Amino acid sequence: MREPAPVASLAETVRPTNLNQQLVWDQFKDELALPRREFRYAWSDAKGQYVGLPYHNFDHAKEVMWDSLALGRLCIQNGIAVNTRVLAMASLYHDAGFHIDISDTEFESKEHYAAAIYQHSAPSFGFDEAEVELGSKLIIATKLGTKRESVEERIIVRADIDNVGGNYDISFRAKSGLLIEEERLLAQQHGKKFNRLQFEANSIKALAVYMSSDLKLGDFDNGQWSSHAAINLQRLAIELARQQNKTLTGFVQGLGSTAVSKLFESLPKRD
Numbered sequence: 001m002r003e004p005a006p007v008a009s010l011a012e013t014v015r016p017t018n019l020n021q022q023l024v025w026d027q028f029k030d031e032l033a034l035p036r037r038e039f040r041y042a043w044s045d046a047k048g049q050y051v052g053l054p055y056h057n058f059d060h061a062k063e064v065m066w067d068s069l070a071l072g073r074l075c076i077q078n079g080i081a082v083n084t085r086v087l088a089m090a091s092l093y094h095d096a097g098f099h100i101d102i103s104d105t106e107f108e109s110k111e112h113y114a115a116a117i118y119q120h121s122a123p124s125f126g127f128d129e130a131e132v133e134l135g136s137k138l139i140i141a142t143k144l145g146t147k148r149e150s151v152e153e154r155i156i157v158r159a160d161i162d163n164v165g166g167n168y169d170i171s172f173r174a175k176s177g178l179l180i181e182e183e184r185l186l187a188q189q190h191g192k193k194f195n196r197l198q199f200e201a202n203s204i205k206a207l208a209v210y211m212s213s214d215l216k217l218g219d220f221d222n223g224q225w226s227s228h229a230a231i232n233l234q235r236l237a238i239e240l241a242r243q244q245n246k247t248l249t250g251f252v253q254g255l256g257s258t259a260v261s262k263l264f265e266s267l268p269k270r271d
Contacts, residue, residue, distance in 0.1 A: 014070055019062040028069040031084035038125035042089055045121050049096035049114075054185070055178040056098040065091040067159035071217065072152075078220040080151055086131050087152050090138035091159060093118040101190065111143040144206055147213075154215050158225070164207055165229040172232045176203065200240055201255060204233055208259035230263050238270060 016023060021043050025036065032039055050058040068091040072084040096117040098110055107113040115136040122132045140146060141153035142160050163175040180196055187194035211229060234248075237260075241251035248270055252260055 015063060015066050019059070019066055024062070024066060024069075028066075028073070028084075028088070031069050031073055032088055033085040034125060042092060042121070042125045045124070046092045046096060049093065049117055051099045053099055054182040055175065056095045056182065061092050061095060063162075064094060064156070064159045067091075067162050068155050071155045071158060074220075075151060075155070075217055078218055080218050082151055082155065083134065086127070086135045087138060087155060089122065089125070089127070090118065090135040090152075091156055093121070093135075094139045094142050094156065094160065109140075109143050111140050115139040144209055148215075151217060154217060157210060157213075158215050158217070161207065161210055161229075162225075164232055165225040166232075168232050168235055172236075176200070176236075179203070197240060197243065200236065204237055204240075205255055205257045205260055207233055208257060208263045211263055212259045230267055233260075234264055234267050234270065237264070 021040065025032070025039060034042070046061060047058045050056070050061060065088055068087050069084055072082040072087055075082045076084070094114055095110070096114040098114070100110075100113065102110060102113050105113070107116065118135050118139055119132055122135060127135070134152075138152055138156050141148050142157055146153075148154050148157060163171045166172055180199060183199055184194045184196075207229070211226065211233075215226065216223065237251055238248050241248050244251065246254070252264060
């Protein structure tokens with residue numbers, strides 16, 4: 001009998017709180033397909049790459065790893081091959097070094113920087129050249145606007161933004177609150193001004209772009225996560241519109257985002 005497809009956020013269904021190494025090992029030892037010593041090394045090494053940010057921290061990396069493995073297992077149960085071994089490690093490193101200012105470096109994006117950290121570390125836990133290359137590709141797949149071709153790429157992106165499809169207050173807004181706190185902190189560190197309304201509007205546009213790509217995992221996927229995510233983004237848009245004394249239609253038009261307009265077209269009209 002097939003397992004049910006993910007209903008909404010994995011955070012609300014199967015992910016335990018206070019994730020630790022033992023919990024991950026006990027639940028996903030087969031999918032990790034690593035000797036315990038190498039897994040301990042990877043966990044410790046990745047943890048050292050995350051420093052003091054409210055959102056893009058090691059807790060987030062652990063959650064993305066867990067969700068990626070859960071989604072990978074679900075795909076396998078439904079007859080879809082997934083390289084969960086590489087997927088797990090790419091998830092653990094996908095935001096490594098996020099606190100580093102890369103503006104004066106040769107790196108194109110923070111995702112490319114994280115991929116470089118992974119490339120340096122991966123041979124130490126037994127990955128060959130092909131696995132290093134695949135993991136790097138998965139990390140870069142989390143970058144906005146990247147074309148995603150493999151199921152592993154779709155899984156890591158789904159896991160990275162899982163909270164968007166969850167409970168609005170407990171999952172989605174709680175996480176976005178941490179992002180606001182982080183962006184304000186980074187702006188202060190770099191001597192820049194921070195505008196919360198503009199940041200949240202930009203977040204809606206960015207998430208709509210992520211949603212516009214095909215994140216469906218297979219025929220078994222009932223699409224409820226995507227529906228929840230779209231409704232949550234619309235709800236946030238309504239909040240922001242009211243704060244600016246605008247209608248939802250006027251607010252969306254002001255965003256100038258085709259991705260947002262298309263995403264909201266399938267939802268009931270609200271103003």
